[in-house]
Amino acid sequence: MQWHVQNRSSITTYSNLKSDLSSIESIGRAFPVVFLAVAILMSLTAMTRMVEEDRGLIGTYLGLGYGKIAIITRYVGFALAACLLGGVLGNIVGFVGIPVFLMQVLKGLYVIPDVSLSFDPAYGLGGVALFTVGVVVSTLLACRGETSLTPAQLMRPKSPKAGSRVFLERFTWVWGRMSFLNKVTVRNLFRFKSRLLMTVGGIAGCTALIVCGFAINDTVQTLGSKQYSDIDRYDLLSVAASDETAAAMKERLADDGKVKSSVEVRVGSAEMLNAEGNSESIQLIVVPDGQDIAPMVDLRPASQGLGRMFGFAKAPSERPRLTLGDDGILVAQSAANAMGISGGSTVSLRADGLDQQKVKVQAVFRNVIGSDVFISQSLYESSFGVKEAGFVTNAVMATLNGDEDSQISYAQRLAKSSDVASAISTADMERSFAFDLMSAVVALIVALAGCLALVVLFTLASTNVSERVREMATLKVLGFTDREIHLYVNKEMLILTLLGTLLGLPLGRVVGGMLTGVLDMPGMFFEVEINWVSYVISAAATLFFAFIVQFSTNMVLNRIDPVGSLKSVE
Template sequence: MNRAYRNDIWRSIRKGWKRFLSIAIITALGVGMLTGLYASCMDMYYSADKFYDRQNLFDIRIMSPAGLTEEDVRAVSQVKGVEAAEGAFSQTVQTEVEGAGKSAEMKVLGAKGINAPYILEGALPAQAKEIAVTPKYMEESGASIGDAVAIGNDTYTITGVVLDPMNIQSTGMASVFRATVATDYTFFVPAGTVKSPMFTAIYATLADAKELDTFSGEYEKAVRKVVEEIERQRGQTGSNTGVPWYIQDRTSLDSYSSMINDLSSIEAVGKVFPVIFLLVAVLMSLTSMTRMVEEERGLIGTYKALGFSNAAIYRKYLLFAFMACLLGGMLGDLFGFVLLPQFISLVLEELYTLPQYELRFDILYGVGGVLLFLAAILGATALACRSELRQTPASLMRPKAPRAGSRVFLERISAVWNRLTFLNKVTVRNLFRYKKRLFMTVGGIMGCTALILCGFAIKDSIADLGIKQYETVYRYDLLAVAQEGQFDALVQQLAADGKAEDFLDVRADSVKLINAEGKAEKVQLMAVPEDAAIGDYIRLESVDGELVQPEDDGVLLTQNAARILGLKAGDTLALEDMGLRQHEVTVSRVIKNYLGNTVYLSEKQYEALFGDFTPNGLLAHLSAASDQEQAAYAESLLDNDHVVSAVSTAALLEEYGFDLMDAVLLLIIVMAGGLAFVVLFTLSTTNISERNRELATIKVLGFYDKEMHQYVNKETLLLTAAGILIGLPVGRFISGFLTVALNMPSIHFAVHVEPVSYLITAAITFCFAVAVNWITNRTLNRIVMVEALKSVE
């Protein structure tokens, strides 16, 4: 490549900088979307994996209803593939916070450092009567290091604030999506605090497991192999012959599984939206490069006459597109691997607590994203050059013959055509005369409109879930659960307060559902008395739309859990209670539910599985008029020692939110809006460029600037309106697929788009069209009539 040829390439970039930047920006948006959401998820996975490795989180957990012995620990440690095994002891204890009774899980620190808590402040307890607590306790109690904690009849001194690696979920999220009963806090005490010959669990780590990514298939395969070996030997390893062992991996941890599900939803968005960006990028690059080649017809003819090969000429335009795409790709990778993950991390920190969120650059994925857009845009550029390079130098050095006029469809409808003004007739003819521009503009605007509406559709669907769950499905105002054996005290409390209009006593527990393949999901169990009017408190509606009641020969299962476990009416599954005992049941009906998972049983079915039906909770309608009063009353019940949990549906609805997806969707809407702006700007400038002589002629004929603006802008706005009208139903159609991809274990998305979202989407796109027209009007004002109308001859 000689110097003059190189200079010509740089001259083309300087002259066509708008075209160059539009290709670069579209590429940057597409690559940023493709790599950014992926990188945000991968960084979270990477940070969690490193944290788990540093804290030596278990790979396998073994539990048994009869407890486990030191002999069991030794047997597990001798299994091939096990690096270390340690017996652990934990128990549920009672404490008091702000005068209210609270439950806590007290864990004894192990000597081998498995599941070691991460020290946020202070130090781990080393002496008797010392204790480490989690941030939730410090926040709610207002305690400081050195203060005392009363547990039963004993008093402990706080030595440190720690993060439990077995639960990294931030406080507040579980109450919204999972209504299961659990302990309030986690405490850690030194070894020797509890004297017991039996362990509540055995934790094992695997050899070389730290070298594997805990979220990878390779890690799952390694764990499964050891689990199968333990199951094969458990008849010999168990000290109590015939007592079952329950062998679990890390997916049994709620926060571990929840994080995978949350990040999977973001990955689903990251796989779908960039495809639309890519298609729009191809359309825009094809339009831009086709116009560039047409503008330089004479130059191409001169090159060919001077002996330049087609390959050399191709190289010029391919280099132009390559440099624009490469610049955009690098900016997109910078945005995708640095800026966007930092933005997402701010939201993730509200959901999951990790000491450090680590950023890393995936070279293969980053380069792959750029190469994908390079291939698409360079292909479009080569296609744009092909038709011109087929012509001879003589024909290329002459101006292209003007497009032949033709009658449009509307001209055949004389009743309409004859009533149009002259300028409107010209507008209609121009729209259909430049068919390529028509399809490019309408197609580009359609894609951008569809993207924006998809964002609003998912946002509306998420916002609608709270209303559907807490106003349509849950008709009660209060769910209160008492300490075991204290239900009568709870009923007396409600009667004394006089706040409840009526209530229904129920049995509420936390259970685990296990399907035939061993896949498990933790849910809330609710058993109701015989002949109870459950419909007044909870709307039990099957997925077929039929109102149902709990049956004596099966259970009602919410649709979220049924989907996750692959179950339908008539299938069987195992219910595992808190004592790790499993009971086989049949799914009688699958019912609608939007947030959380619940299995409903009749009194007879409960007694057949678990024994005597003893209520421990109640569903109540409150007389309090306002939501604030209902929430305040539920909060006041927690001040009583006999109350484990008291939840107001009004408070849940107010607290309901999904900050993670809201942030992602806001980002998508902004980027789709940016794409719409670039598309409109590119097509508008191309339109002006290819009609330079026509517009100069209109100026010569005496059109004022304002009339010229109206002449051109009318076409852009009409094409934008057409793109919006097509893009809205297309966006609604695409959003249906996205919400399927975004379904999570605790959430069932039902696609819902508010009418105002259609209006906002159309308004956003139309505002961009008006802004682009305002910018390009200055280009119209600068058209030099003599320069535009001069002939090559």
């Protein structure tokens, strides 16, 4: 009699819940960094612009005898209050709102008890501190620059930035065919270089976040088809209840007439340990000598590193097939990444009822779901000393006749046999594979990224208009209609938005590759996949937010009073 002692990790729902929570934890470490960077960038712009707009007031304060420290304290206090208020609201949403949302999703997927929410000072106060330091330091620098001028200089309007020739003017065959207003637009784009960089960078960051959210969603949605259609070519994996019933199981498969082709292997659970002693549970598949596993499992080298991040790795079909040798094992990339091993590494295997033995890793093969390890019969027998006891194949990988429904039904009937421990239909596995919690998290990320994009665009657009009020007033005096002024301003913003969007799409692919690498777990490898529709939706969402902002900007432009705006301060 053989005893199998298992812990709660062997329960499917427990392991699924654990992997779901691990994925959320990984996203929680990576995404806030990008959000924080973009948010700080926009806050710096807003505070710097606020100080510059009050230069006349600062000059008045200096003229009345107020000290520089008193004036700087006014703006630093405003920035500090805004950061603290925003930090309190952000902590409420982060520690209450989002966890409650995720708990509702989890309760729809699993039967779990209620949990108590707690505040983590390291994350809560640390995030607010990072944000506050960035904004307050930028405010100090802006105030220092303004207070270093004399009151007379500050109480006069800031001189407009001088125009300059642009690189495009060198191409006379293009420049000569452009209209006057188009030439002005091009010069204005490069005239305000800081605004150009801030706008393009901010929009690129927001677009990248949206693309990244869709990348995670598309990657998760394709995991099932990649594993159970592209990698696993068999339709059925049938494992005997014991070595004694293996022959009866194989005889039944032959008598049923459903099998088109088959490969016999030995399947068992095992534990793999790396050099540091870290272990992972794996499924050990022993391939008999002379048996070709290629018709049933497509073994290809794994893609890792920069190829995975930037998306220039060869397609799986273009990579050479791996052949299992007698001098090493083939390890699934999910398990290899989790344990930090690669081809040439030495690991230890502890199979059921057998002593722990060291073996060499021949190569890491592409695998997205599961932690399979392939070993040849010769290496298995020489390593674990089972040659004397006799080698028995206890499992069959088979392709079946009929459609997917009939294959699933046959596997279910076969699993009820006393001779069979498990009968797994890959069609059923592909249909049932779901990562609903990840979909909810992705939806939340995309929504937050969209809101951030709207805030970024509105901040940059309002800054653009406030900097050029006198310019717009001059155009009105010269006879420009409101529609022409709208076109004049919006054309620049639209060009910058397009540039930021075009830059953000490939940037999102890179960030998606980095973040999916963070999501990897022992039983799952996130092979980055982004549908072209996701790129289109991300670009369309950014442009949609840009048009909303332009509509609000047009109303501000309509309210500009030429007389009041051009009135001399004297």
